[in-house]
Amino acid sequence: MSRRTLAGVAGILALMGIFGFAVYRGLGHFKRLSSSAAVAAPARPADTTAQLALPGTIYLSQGGDLFALHGTDFRAVVSADPRGNWGQPALLPDGNLLVIARRDASSDLYEVRPDGTVVGRLISGAATTLPDGSLENNHWVFTPHAAADGKTVWFSYDSPKSGFLVDLAIWSMPLTSPAPATSAQPVARPQLPVSARRWTTPNDYTGGDTDPVLLPSGALLYTKYSIDAKDKIHSQIWVTSSPRDDGHALTAAAQDCSQPALSPDGTHLAMVCTNGDQVSRLVEAPLLAAPAGSTPGVAPQAGPALGAQRVLVDGTLVAQPVWSPAGDGLIYLAPAETGANFQLWWLAGASTSGPRAPAQVTTSLGFDATSRPVWSAG
Amino acid sequence: MRRRILLSLLIAGGFVLSGFAGTIAYFMPAIRTGLSSTGQAAGLPAPTAAVGAATTSVTARPQPGSNDPFTVLLLGSDNDAKFSGDHLLTQSMILVRVEPATKRVTLLSIPRDLYVPIDCASGSQKIDTAYSYGGARCAVSTVQTNFHVHIDHYVWIGLKGLVSLIDQLGGVDVVTTNPVLDDFYPADLAGGNPFAYERVAVLPGAQHLDGLHAMEYVRSRHGDLREDFGRSERQQQVLLALRAKARNLSVFDLPDIAGSLSGQLTTDMGITQVGGLLPLAAGLDLKNVNRVLLLPPYTHGQIVGNQDVVVPDWNLILPLVAQSFPS
Numbered sequence: 001m002s003r004r005t006l007a008g009v010a011g012i013l014a015l016m017g018i019f020g021f022a023v024y025r026g027l028g029h030f031k032r033l034s035s036s037a038a039v040a041a042p043a044r045p046a047d048t049t050a051q052l053a054l055p056g057t058i059y060l061s062q063g064g065d066l067f068a069l070h071g072t073d074f075r076a077v078v079s080a081d082p083r084g085n086w087g088q089p090a091l092l093p094d095g096n097l098l099v100i101a102r103r104d105a106s107s108d109l110y111e112v113r114p115d116g117t118v119v120g121r122l123i124s125g126a127a128t129t130l131p132d133g134s135l136e137n138n139h140w141v142f143t144p145h146a147a148a149d150g151k152t153v154w155f156s157y158d159s160p161k162s163g164f165l166v167d168l169a170i171w172s173m174p175l176t177s178p179a180p181a182t183s184a185q186p187v188a189r190p191q192l193p194v195s196a197r198r199w200t201t202p203n204d205y206t207g208g209d210t211d212p213v214l215l216p217s218g219a220l221l222y223t224k225y226s227i228d229a230k231d232k233i234h235s236q237i238w239v240t241s242s243p244r245d246d247g248h249a250l251t252a253a254a255q256d257c258s259q260p261a262l263s264p265d266g267t268h269l270a271m272v273c274t275n276g277d278q279v280s281r282l283v284e285a286p287l288l289a290a291p292a293g294s295t296p297g298v299a300p301q302a303g304p305a306l307g308a309q310r311v312l313v314d315g316t317l318v319a320q321p322v323w324s325p326a327g328d329g330l331i332y333l334a335p336a337e338t339g340a341n342f343q344l345w346w347l348a349g350a351s352t353s354g355p356r357a358p359a360q361v362t363t364s365l366g367f368d369a370t371s372r373p374v375w376s377a378g
Numbered sequence: 379m380r381r382r383i384l385l386s387l388l389i390a391g392g393f394v395l396s397g398f399a400g401t402i403a404y405f406m407p408a409i410r411t412g413l414s415s416t417g418q419a420a421g422l423p424a425p426t427a428a429v430g431a432a433t434t435s436v437t438a439r440p441q442p443g444s445n446d447p448f449t450v451l452l453l454g455s456d457n458d459a460k461f462s463g464d465h466l467l468t469q470s471m472i473l474v475r476v477e478p479a480t481k482r483v484t485l486l487s488i489p490r491d492l493y494v495p496i497d498c499a500s501g502s503q504k505i506d507t508a509y510s511y512g513g514a515r516c517a518v519s520t521v522q523t524n525f526h527v528h529i530d531h532y533v534w535i536g537l538k539g540l541v542s543l544i545d546q547l548g549g550v551d552v553v554t555t556n557p558v559l560d561d562f563y564p565a566d567l568a569g570g571n572p573f574a575y576e577r578v579a580v581l582p583g584a585q586h587l588d589g590l591h592a593m594e595y596v597r598s599r600h601g602d603l604r605e606d607f608g609r610s611e612r613q614q615q616v617l618l619a620l621r622a623k624a625r626n627l628s629v630f631d632l633p634d635i636a637g638s639l640s641g642q643l644t645t646d647m648g649i650t651q652v653g654g655l656l657p658l659a660a661g662l663d664l665k666n667v668n669r670v671l672l673l674p675p676y677t678h679g680q681i682v683g684n685q686d687v688v689v690p691d692w693n694l695i696l697p698l699v700a701q702s703f704p705s
Contacts, residue, residue, distance in 0.1 A: 023400030205603035207557030
């Protein structure tokens with residue numbers, strides 16, 4: 001066999017090898033093109049722009065970082081660090097934010113400036129580990145909400161608790177000068193300030209009460225969880241006017257509503273209801289000062305009540321509605337398709353008789369759907 | 379001329395073989411897992427007819443992929459370092475009946491503490507021990523004998539396998555019904571001490587859960603008044619969320635999924651049968667899913683010896699099973 005023939009055979013064999021390798025790589029490439037089983041990793045908000053410019057500034061959490069959306073541009077406010085993953089922002093009247101920093105076994109409440117400067121820590125849940133390895137002295141603080149005058153903060157906190165009984169209750173405390181902004185040093189038994197007051201008594205072993213929202217009247221809206229006689233778990237929007245008085249339900253147990261959001265003028269309530277399904281709906285209703293008794297399954301009570309309810313968005317996974325500062329629409333989080341990441345959506349005219357179709361504000365991000373955004377006019 | 383044709387055929391054949399080798403290499407993880415995990419000769423007990431005729435043999439098992447209804451027993455085990463590999467309990471037992479023609483599915487969660495006679499052991503014990511005595515065969519026969527139900531196939535998955543599967547699918551979307559808080563959640567998937575605890579807080583509402591957090595949601599039970607029943611309900615939610623993911627799966631995903639499940643999943647179904655389930659799962663509508671929990675009055679808690687157990691009321695359960703799982 002001539003040298004030329006040998007070279008030809010070697011070349012063909014090499015081409016065959018390359019072809020086999022190309023088939024291997026091509027199948028992998030085809031998988032990426034054809035399959036959407038694995039959700040694409042979300043882009044970093046600061047590296048993208050929104051599709052739609054909304055007025056003011058919206059603060060949202062993704063992957064433990066807090067971002068601000070102003071116009072169509074995102075900027076990082078504060079990023080995950082040893083203090084924890086940052087989320088669940090709430091707005092103070094001076095423009096500062098209350099933000100939760102969550103670690104594996106506890107969470108803290110911090111005050112943060114819009115530029116990301118951490119002013120200080122208001123609540124620490126970090127406890128030292130017990131000799132038997134137990135972490136039960138740690139505490140969770142979630143869903144903060146500030147009064148309009150900025151003097152009081154409401155939040156859900158897992159106290160009192162004992163052994164396996166760990167439920168969140170709604171607490172309030174005066175906003176005072178926060179502790180230094182460094183990481184919380186664990187103590188034997190972290191406690192709330194003595195000025196803190198517990199507002200609600202959660203139903204045992206339900207997870208408790210969450211999402212405090214203050215009404216202009218001083219009454220408090222919140223989500224209460226319960227288990228009925230058939231062992232079915234329910235969530236309802238409740239309202240109470242004084243500490244330790246749970247108040248009364250505004251929604252029926254069968255509706256399974258949660259995450260109340262009050263319009264800026266205090267006249268409309270948005271919420272998420274599931275009716276026991278694995279689909280969540282965005283529901284809106286006028287908030288009436290006097291009892292209306294118009295909600296089936298809810299007995300008339302003294303105090304606020306809900307008017308006729310309307311489903312604004314259905315057939316998807318809606319989370320965390322927030323009214324615009326002008327009260328002319330709602331933002332919320334939802335995936336664009338089954339299994340996709342949660343994006344930001346805008347629904348104009350939410351309190352009017354004819355809301356428009358929702359508009360998708362972001363397409364490639366992956367917001368934390370358990371962290372309610374906050375929307376500042378400035 | 380003939381020599382040239384032969385040479386061309388030889389070269390073409392070489393390229394075909396090369397391409398075939400590339401294809402085999404790509405699907406090798408799936409092939410390896412398929413061979414090691416599926417088609418397990420568990421020696422399942424002969425299928426039996428329903429109520430009152432527990433010993434009547436039925437000749438053929440319906441095959442997933444055909445239009446015949448079939449029943450699968452899903453088994454989930456804590457298989458961390460606390461347990462030896464051949465003596466695992468089944469913390470989760472879900473009986474699934476699929477009716478391909480009508481696209482109806484029934485899920486029945488069996489309480490792990492259900493106090494029943496175990497087929498391969500003496501006397502009554504918690505049903506989650508059956509797997510530890512005799513593997514899938516014993517778990518299946520115990521369910522068949524006690525529930526008078528015909529089981530065609532089983533699937534067993536370990537803790538790490540479920541976490542890996544969910545991660546490989548990109549997580550699951552779940553509407554968590556309430557805050558799930560647990561100060562004594564077992565920290566046995568990572569770290570050196572399988573008896574250690576960690577704190578868990580899964581917040582309520584629609585959200586995207588990765589494998590680890592989905593596992594926390596379905597496994598935690600200390601903070602739920604309904605204890606194991608609450609956990610069973612959450613397991614059904616995540617199972618249905620996984621089904622939704624099947625809509626987006628293609629054959630090209632199999633190597634990655636198979637790689638993530640290595641040693642963490644076994645089933646008596648063949649790989650072609652498993653593949654046949656994908657389009658079926660994708661076509662299911664949540665409205666056609668019947669979820670059953672054996673809450674009181676079907677069961678009640680009782681202390682037997684020094685154990686908290688769940689005692690069945692067969693007079694109520696068997697008619698329910700006969701209706702939901704007809705032979």
